Amino acid sequence: MLRYLIRRLLWALVLFIAVTFVTYVIFFLVPANPARLAAGQSATPERVEEVKHFLGLDRPFYVQYGKFLKRLVLEGSLGQSFVTRRSVNEEILRAAPITASLVFGAMVLVLSIAIPLGIFSALRPRSLLDRAAMIYVLIGISLPSFWIGLVLSYVVGFKLGLTPIAGYCEVFSVPEAAICGGLWDWAYHMILPCLTLAIVVAGTYVRFVRAEVMDTLSMDYVRTARAKGAPEPTVIRSHVLRNAMLPVVTMVGMDIGLLLGGAIFIETVFGLNGLGGTAIESIGRFDLPVLQGVVIFGAIAIIAFSLVVDLLYAWIDPRIRLT
Amino acid sequence: MSEPLLDVRDLRTEFSTDDGIVRAVDGVSFTIEPGQVLGIVGESGSGKSVTCLTVMGLNDAKFATSTGEVLFRGEDLLKAPGARLREIRGNEIAMIFQDPMTSLNPVHKIGRQLAEAVLLHEDVPRKQAYARALELLKAVGIPRAERRIDDYPHQFSGGMRQRVMIAMALINNPDLIIADEPTTALDVTTQAQILALLKRLQEDFGSAVIMITHDLGVVAETADEVIVMYAARIVERGHVRSIFNEPRHPYSWGLMGSLPRLDMNVERLYQIPGQPPSLLNPPAGCRFHPRCAYAMPICREQDPALAVTGTDPSHEEACHLDAETKARRAAELVSSLMTGAST
Numbered sequence: 001m002l003r004y005l006i007r008r009l010l011w012a013l014v015l016f017i018a019v020t021f022v023t024y025v026i027f028f029l030v031p032a033n034p035a036r037l038a039a040g041q042s043a044t045p046e047r048v049e050e051v052k053h054f055l056g057l058d059r060p061f062y063v064q065y066g067k068f069l070k071r072l073v074l075e076g077s078l079g080q081s082f083v084t085r086r087s088v089n090e091e092i093l094r095a096a097p098i099t100a101s102l103v104f105g106a107m108v109l110v111l112s113i114a115i116p117l118g119i120f121s122a123l124r125p126r127s128l129l130d131r132a133a134m135i136y137v138l139i140g141i142s143l144p145s146f147w148i149g150l151v152l153s154y155v156v157g158f159k160l161g162l163t164p165i166a167g168y169c170e171v172f173s174v175p176e177a178a179i180c181g182g183l184w185d186w187a188y189h190m191i192l193p194c195l196t197l198a199i200v201v202a203g204t205y206v207r208f209v210r211a212e213v214m215d216t217l218s219m220d221y222v223r224t225a226r227a228k229g230a231p232e233p234t235v236i237r238s239h240v241l242r243n244a245m246l247p248v249v250t251m252v253g254m255d256i257g258l259l260l261g262g263a264i265f266i267e268t269v270f271g272l273n274g275l276g277g278t279a280i281e282s283i284g285r286f287d288l289p290v291l292q293g294v295v296i297f298g299a300i301a302i303i304a305f306s307l308v309v310d311l312l313y314a315w316i317d318p319r320i321r322l323t
Numbered sequence: 324m325s326e327p328l329l330d331v332r333d334l335r336t337e338f339s340t341d342d343g344i345v346r347a348v349d350g351v352s353f354t355i356e357p358g359q360v361l362g363i364v365g366e367s368g369s370g371k372s373v374t375c376l377t378v379m380g381l382n383d384a385k386f387a388t389s390t391g392e393v394l395f396r397g398e399d400l401l402k403a404p405g406a407r408l409r410e411i412r413g414n415e416i417a418m419i420f421q422d423p424m425t426s427l428n429p430v431h432k433i434g435r436q437l438a439e440a441v442l443l444h445e446d447v448p449r450k451q452a453y454a455r456a457l458e459l460l461k462a463v464g465i466p467r468a469e470r471r472i473d474d475y476p477h478q479f480s481g482g483m484r485q486r487v488m489i490a491m492a493l494i495n496n497p498d499l500i501i502a503d504e505p506t507t508a509l510d511v512t513t514q515a516q517i518l519a520l521l522k523r524l525q526e527d528f529g530s531a532v533i534m535i536t537h538d539l540g541v542v543a544e545t546a547d548e549v550i551v552m553y554a555a556r557i558v559e560r561g562h563v564r565s566i567f568n569e570p571r572h573p574y575s576w577g578l579m580g581s582l583p584r585l586d587m588n589v590e591r592l593y594q595i596p597g598q599p600p601s602l603l604n605p606p607a608g609c610r611f612h613p614r615c616a617y618a619m620p621i622c623r624e625q626d627p628a629l630a631v632t633g634t635d636p637s638h639e640e641a642c643h644l645d646a647e648t649k650a651r652r653a654a655e656l657v658s659s660l661m662t663g664a665s666t
């Protein structure tokens with residue numbers, strides 16, 4: 001177990017370095033002149049040169065990357081925005097909880113819909129509920145997320161007035177100027193975006209859980225359990241579900257990582273200025289450090305999540321431990 | 324003679340599939356006495372497994388229907404309610420499956436899987452169930468059983484897993500063990516060990532065994548009575564001696580002729596040509612006639628019934644051939660096997 005852990009951690013480290021490097025190279029190659037942007041529209045060429053020197057943009061690539069990595073690792077700092085001069089860390093610390101609320105909230109909903117539905121469909125194939133679930137899966141997979149988001153916010157938020165249409169509220173450390181705050185307001189504002197994302201994602205999960213459970217039901221060890229005289233509920237609970245849920249854990253982990261960077265449409269529809277919104281904004285302003293910060297943060301989140309998932313997996317699947 | 328332990332009468336099991344109805348077991352009858360070993364042999368697809376799964380009530384009820392009678396100590400298991408079947412399964416009738424690599428749950432420890440079998444049938448403390456599990460692991464020859472009981476299946480080799488499966492089958496001291504090709508997935512040396520173990524424990528525990536195999540060699544070593552199945556039916560049955568000394572069905576000749584022979588570098592003397600028929604649409608008349616070297620016109624039209632043609636009244640076969648030809652061919656085959664074995 002310890003060896004597995006160490007190997008897995010080393011691997012995460014390698015990934016981290018690779019990701020930061022690739023990101024840095026890409027941003028280095030972008031044909032923008034950040035010094036010009038940072039210096040402002042009316043700056044003289046000499047002024048731009050000064051700014052360039054000040055930002056270290058005139059140094060060779062490897063020096064810049066080295067400094068960047070040193071700052072990132074030693075100080076945990078992602079640098080400063082070219083545009084606002086604020087630290088990128090602050091920007092991300094503000095945006096990340098919004099996206100995280102969306103993604104984790106949605107994932108909780110997804111699992112609480114998809115696991116029971118998938119299991120039931122698998123146990124009663126071709127039943128009415130199974131057919132209904134499969135129709136839902138088709139709809140969920142084929143409808144675009146922003147469309148579902150717009151429809152929901154129009155119907156539930158605007159017509160029925162049950163939820164806010166847009167916006168976000170902090171749970172902790174609510175800013176003074178904020179018009180809302182606290183757990184209740186947070187949940188009240190997040191329910192619709194989370195539901196939208198959940199509807200989009202749950203279809204795939206229903207199908208996946210159903211397939212996994214059906215697959216597991218035909219396993220020899222399930223027949224062994226029945227041959228021992230185990231009643232069907234015991235067979236399902238003790239022999240089918242744990243095995244069937246193993247791949248689901250992996251999928252959840254990968255998807256959380258992906259969604260942290262990929263829920264941009266839903267953030268936009270519901271006016272949530274999360275990581276996706278921040279990234280889009282910074283692209284518009286050529287604010288490379290912020291964009292870079294979002295990308296690197298996203299990559300770190302994915303690496304961290306796959307690490308957690310792998311450890312979790314090793315814990316629930318005994319076969320992993322020795323390998 | 325006392326009441327048989329298991330009395331299967333005219334058992335038929337059909338599966339409805341997308342292609343049509345598969346009659347996987349078609350009129351099979353046999354009995355087994357307490358403590359007896361019954362061998363069921365036949366090629367792949369002849370209905371051996373389905374016969375046994377039907378006895379256990381383990382066919383998928385959605386697709387399978389069975390008729391006939393499965394009398395276990397006089398009680399018809401085909402008509403028994405689910406709760407009663409679960410009482411019997413794993414307790415009075417236990418089963419050992421073909422593939423030990425996949426028959427144990429990968430996420431539970433061996434001890435837990437064994438103890439579960441006890442706890443499902445007896446209201447005993449967990450500790451006692453584990454003690455019983457340990458005792459059985461020792462009985463089936465797992466080295467350092469005290470430690471291995473906390474291992475997971477993937478930490479065991481195939482042969483060791485099959486020992487665990489045997490321990491699981493024996494743990495509630497069943498009256499009948501159904502072993503469905505228990506050694507097919509194992510290498511030759513392990514096969515021999517597992518068979519010897521099964522035979523010894525069967526005698527110790529006094530359980531009756533149904534030994535399913537497609538290997539006549541296994542039957543010769545373990546069984547008292549033999550049933551030869553072909554295409555969902557019994558084509559020959561009798562005492563193991565009688566079957567081996569005087570096989571009387573051309574299909575049995577084929578099986579015997581195809582026994583691997585040490586003196587011929589494991590090359591087979593003879594292979595039955597062709598494939599077993601589809602059970603969706605079996606041939607008319609005798610089902611073996613398309614592959615039979617002795618087929619006569621009548622074989623295409625009339626389905627032979629099991630009948631006694633020799634001197635032993637418990638040895639029956641279903642074949643239209645005349646008794647002399649059968650006796651002559653049997654004698655030739657046996658003597659050729661004998662000389663083959665002695666050279």
Ligand SMILES: Nc1ncnc2c1ncn2[C@@H]1O[C@H](COP(=O)(O)OP(=O)(O)OP(=O)(O)O)[C@@H](O)[C@H]1O
Binds near residue numbers: 383
């Ligand atoms: N669930 C099922 N649905 C449809 N057909 C089935 C099902 N189970 C078995 N069959 C068919 O029944 C026939 C007999 O199968 P069975 O498994 O009893 O053969 P077997 O003698 O045990 O062969 P093997 O040596 O391969 O184990 C086969 O033709 C098989 O295709």
Ligand SMILES: [Mg+2]
Binds near residue numbers: 504
């Ligand atoms: Mg079989």
